[in-house]
Amino acid sequence: MIITAAHIDAMEKLPKVQLATSLPGAKPICLVGTKSLAGVTNLAPFSSITHLGSSPMLIGMVTRPDTVDRNTLKNIVDTESWTLNHVHAEILEQAHQCSARYPAEISEFSAVGINEHFHPNISAPFVKESRIKYALDLEDIVDIKTNNTKLIIGRVKLMEMPDEALHSDGSINLIETASLASTALDTYFSLSKVAQFGYAKA
Numbered sequence: 001m002i003i004t005a006a007h008i009d010a011m012e013k014l015p016k017v018q019l020a021t022s023l024p025g026a027k028p029i030c031l032v033g034t035k036s037l038a039g040v041t042n043l044a045p046f047s048s049i050t051h052l053g054s055s056p057m058l059i060g061m062v063t064r065p066d067t068v069d070r071n072t073l074k075n076i077v078d079t080e081s082w083t084l085n086h087v088h089a090e091i092l093e094q095a096h097q098c099s100a101r102y103p104a105e106i107s108e109f110s111a112v113g114i115n116e117h118f119h120p121n122i123s124a125p126f127v128k129e130s131r132i133k134y135a136l137d138l139e140d141i142v143d144i145k146t147n148n149t150k151l152i153i154g155r156v157k158l159m160e161m162p163d164e165a166l167h168s169d170g171s172i173n174l175i176e177t178a179s180l181a182s183t184a185l186d187t188y189f190s191l192s193k194v195a196q197f198g199y200a201k202a
Contacts, residue, residue, distance in 0.1 A: 018184040021047070026181035026189050031095055031114075032061070033083035033125040034075035036104065041116055041125045043098045043108035044072045047182045049084065057156040059084065059136060065148035071104050076152060080138035081123045085130035088178040092188060099185070119158060126160070131177040134159040 008016060027047040034042045048062040061084075063073050076082050087095045094112040102111055109116050109125065117128035119135065126133045136154030143150055165173050174191055181189045 021185060022183040022187075026183055029087045029095070029180050029182040029188065030084040031087060031098060031127050031130065032072050033085060033116075033127060034072055034081070035079060035124055036071070036075050037078050038105075040105055041107045041109050042071045042075055042104075043112075043114065043125075043127070045087070045095050045099050046072075046084075052153060058139060058153055059134075059156060060151050060153050062144075063150050063152060073150065073152070075124075076138055077141070079123050081135065082138075082154065083122075083124045083126045083133055083135045085127035086132040086174075086177065086179040087188075088131060088180060089190070091127070091129045092180065096186070096188075119160075122158060132159075132161045132165065132172065132174075132179060 003019075008019070011019070028049050029045060029047050030049055032042075032044050032046050034044075036042065046061050046063075050060055052058040052060045063070060072082070091114060094114050097112045098108045098114075102108055108114070115128035117126040117133075119126065122135045124135060126135070134156055135158045137157050138152070139155050140153040141150050142153065161172065162177065165177050167173060175193055179191065181191060183189070
């Protein structure tokens, strides 16, 4: 099968979105925790998350165009603080439900039955049930003019995970913590290790 740009342009919106979000392959799925200036907590699933560097430790995520109210984006801009919380199977159904468009005055934590967890000096809420969670401070927002999306860049401020999840080489055992991946808007995958190699040199 060959799919050209002309074919893509002719596709209906939802199949086009499903194709575009599946094309890069499985990606991490996290719940983004934020809190509004009015004190209402917010929770939204994101899979457009990637590391942007280790010194300083920066994480990037892409948000959709702000042509409608985006509570997550607004809260990050207003407070400059948010959390990323890995999703596992035991909270997957609730995490998926967080993608529904709730009014700004409704907390997704309460709406779907997920518990808030806070750390001192961090305004954004964590997901108590998540096994790997971390907080970020806003570093930059880059406008992507082609489609009006935004790349939100955060500096990692604090991480919380089980002691056994962190290996001596600095890597995290995502299989042991049962972190999930996703494609498209509605499909989720478990992880399994295929191989691990040494650092490649020419």
